[in-house]
Amino acid sequence: MNGKLIILAAGVGIGFLLGSRAGRGPYEKVAKCTKEFWEDPRVQHQVDRSVAFANDKLEDLAEIVSTGTRNVVHRMTAPKPATARSSSSAKSTGGKSSGSRSTRSSSAKSSSAGKAAAGD
Numbered sequence: 001m002n003g004k005l006i007i008l009a010a011g012v013g014i015g016f017l018l019g020s021r022a023g024r025g026p027y028e029k030v031a032k033c034t035k036e037f038w039e040d041p042r043v044q045h046q047v048d049r050s051v052a053f054a055n056d057k058l059e060d061l062a063e064i065v066s067t068g069t070r071n072v073v074h075r076m077t078a079p080k081p082a083t084a085r086s087s088s089s090a091k092s093t094g095g096k097s098s099g100s101r102s103t104r105s106s107s108a109k110s111s112s113a114g115k116a117a118a119g120d
Contacts, residue, residue, distance in 0.1 A: 016030075
């Protein structure tokens with residue numbers, strides 16, 4: 001978007017300069033105003049601040065892009081684990097184990113209850 005805006009502004013400027021029937025006068029006036037604006041110390045101060053800000057953010061951005069690229073490459077090259085098979089077999093094994101544990105504990109309870117009744 002910004003590139004298109006710059007091209008449009010350049011085209012308007014060139015068209016103004018080439019199409020001006022008044023001669024060199026309007027060009028000189030625009031050039032003088034532009035130069036005065038650009039050389040104003042307040043404008044140069046803001047330009048310096050903007051350049052410093054952009055440089056600081058550029059370093060941060062370079063680090064973010066580097067980290068993100070490393071993460072993507074790691075994800076793409078890492079072997080894919082077989083999670084579907086291992087988790088389903090663990091669930092079924094876990095269910096059998098817990099079921100046999102509850103059976104054992106209930107049979108232990110009934111046998112100890114039977115011993116207590118027999119001893120009574």
